Amino acid sequence: MDSGPANVSNSQTISYVADTEREIPQIPLNPLELLNQYAPKVKRLRVEDSSEKKSDPPPNPASSGHGQAIPAASIIKMAKARLLQLNSQKADIVSYASTSFGAQCGLPSAAAEDFELALRLLAAAEKVAKQQFVYARKLLSLCESSVSQSGNPIQRVAYYFADALQEKIDKEWGLVSSEEMERIRKGPTDVEQTMIRLRPEMTRCQQEIPFCLYTQFTAIQSILDCVASAKRVHLIDFGIDNGSHWTLIMQAFSVRFECPLEHLKITAVGASKQMMEDTGKWLSSFAETISLPFSFSIIVSEMEDLKEGRFGLEADDTLAVYLGLRLWTLLPWPNQLDKFIKLIRNLNPRLIVVNEMEASINSPDFLKRFNESIHVFSAIFDCINSCMYHRVMFRKLNEEVIFPGMIRNIVIAEGIEWIQRYEKISFWRALFGKFGIVETGMSRPPPDQEILFLRSSDRLTSCTVELDGKCLLLGWKGSAIQSVSAWKIKQDD
Template identity: 55%
Template sequence: MNPIQTNIRDLPHISHLAKENVESPSPPLTSLGLLKQCGTKLKRFRDEILNKQSSDDTPICTSITCQSLSSDRIMKLAKAQLLQLNSQKADVLSSVKGCFGAQSAGFPSEVAEDLELALLIQAAGEKVANKEFIYARKLLSMCDCSDFKTGRAVQRVVYYFAKALKERIDQEWGIISSDKLEGKMWMPMAEELDRIFLEPAMVACQQELPFCLETQFITTESILENVASAKRIHLIDFEIDNGSQWTLIMQAFAVRYECPLELLKITAVGMCKETMEETGKWLSSFAETINLPFSFKAVVSELKDLKEDFFELEADEVVAIDVAYRLWSLLVRPNYFEVLMAVIKNLKPCIILLKELEVNSNTPNFLERFNGSLFFFTAMFDCTKSCMEHQVLYRKLVEEGHFWGMIRNFITTEGIERALRHETIGFWRALFARFGIVETDLSPTALYQANLSLQSREHFHSCTSVMDGKCLILGWNGIPFQSISAWKFL
């Protein structure tokens, strides 16, 4: 059977069949063994706090809070406490103050407050999933504070998730219509934020976060190794943005004296013609300064409408494709994959680089989606706080202008309106297998260089990188953020 003719109408369900080796960002709710384990860890951590408090004159807020209790750990401890309360059929509203108070647990006031907020928001998510909206509203009222929007990482993530849960409840009660959310997938309402400032904020975020640097190393080296003997190279980019990611590879081609390059072609695929053309002019100018034979083409098209003819392939050129954070956009209508994969196969690429967020926001189960996205954004808010400490204004703009829109779409929408859908590497493996695409090794040189770059920066100490088979999973404090993998057709 031709793999391109495979029926994929049930694609959104693949994620429930494909299993990854990476640890889940949130504990399963039904595991009694995990409940006992987390309860023991919670007690042991409390004992550590009390012992530290009695044996060290150093303020706990600096010696324990900052070094030992990251935002994601706070969420995990709160989840363990919630599991205990659920097993005891205890009332969260009346129990929350006793769980983490200074007298009962020995936590510093700021840590206790964050633990209480983390417990409240996770309990509220459970109540919304069970359609216990009145109780959920009471829980949310206890974590309703406008100051949280600019506070600590846990406060900020709770602020946005509480806001999204309230919108979902209002929709269920008919107070607001889901139609009002249509089109607001990740951008905020115009009156909330001047979008002119969002673009430089996003650029600053990309420059400061460790993942962008690491993926750029890996993409560049993996392509270079696969086109080492080619003289005419065609790079196809499905998300070219400002094009800065290609400057490294262009410089490498410019000094490849043992096999001089005859022509480097870059084709950008996207919907914003003006932006792509501006990027093309800039890249062309850069190529001229380094004496690199270069041509650029912009293809204005949605992925589902791509055709082979758009790319003007030549017989003697070698094709490499970079698919960065675009395939998720087809998950809302998975039958479009068949069309896209047929086009990609006809392009005969020597390598395909895939980069996607490593979070399952595609599951139809609301509570699974809520828990997964809560842990994902908790780590993300912690990461931006650590890595953008000198770019506070830009960090706030990214959180309000980009992250809030994603959270809103994950939590408040269902069906076709939930356009932001992401999957983990297990899903992409199962999908690509249907089309005869196999995973191949990433560049060992790139992986080594990327690891060195992480070790050389002090504020990247919480960044984690784990190999899942041949795929690299990047995360923060062990919470997966994104994956990068390389693929070839059989």
């Protein structure tokens, strides 16, 4: 395998930025238009309860329909099942993988090729786990003619995982320098500046990703319901990003005539001072346009270094906390994670809303985390392929600049150098429970209403929302990708 995306240069990233900016000039970045476009749908969501669903067996290739592509994550699932079967039969995996076997499974020709690619890649990972690197390289060489940065989702995701496996082998053989390992740990060094420069374009594109919007609307509605009668509201956002989600709650407060809001304060916490300052200016400007009493403050800090006294809490403020894809960053350091959860507990917010990846990629067992990560990334690539088909450069920015660093860190790094870790909702329930933080229901509409929000266009019909306890799981074609949940401090009896 060649070095591929492992060496994305700064000039190449700048090229992506320029192309992406040209690609999306026509969409207005206007919070009120965003609100008017989507807010009516928020109250009309229908949620499917996963407790009533039976566990699905591996997909039957014959049921995929004529000309209908089999989901990338389903191809991975099928390949895992076949590899398990071959292992139980003590088959020679390398010899078997050297043949054309996809058609034997009753798959259409295109799906058969993807199935063969997936099985070879999974078999290579299995050989790497067993430190059988020569066999792993043979299997990866069989993947070379099928992987592609410009192919279908399974071919693209396989490209990056195959590249990472090859680099892991090179590391084990002592062919990777210490400088390369530092780059593997950190990922592309210019990603943060890329995100700052692309803020408007990424905000616009997020309007078309169902997970982003659904999470934002359910989180905001839950917070609104929680502070319905509060006159002074303080919101703490860890990792505020572009802040577009807060325009929805600001607009709602501005028309709350029955109980006028006296003051809204948003505190952003993060490591990027420039990004938070830019967001604060934008939100402050928006607050002025709707005559909302508003203040914005920032805390420049890593999460593990925070102190309670830095938040400027007032006794008459009603506090809510939003943790959007932030807790996972502390998973490599369990003691610091516990310390942070204790900090949140001591702030005593009325509500905590948490959004996390719904994936179990925190096992020291290499093969377990490889299999879990390729499954979830396959679903993500499939989702972006459908939702971003007319935003090619934005998709490529994610797939060729951001995701490769994440994948390589998961596959190659070990110990505290391995920072891309994720856990499922069951893990967070157990952790929060230790600190007296209990799950509460998300605000949602009656279950008999149509999910208009996720059915707003044909390409979004594959997005699914299920209930796991009181937590909402957002998925693509049956594969969960993110969770969003609400929590309260357990009061002493």
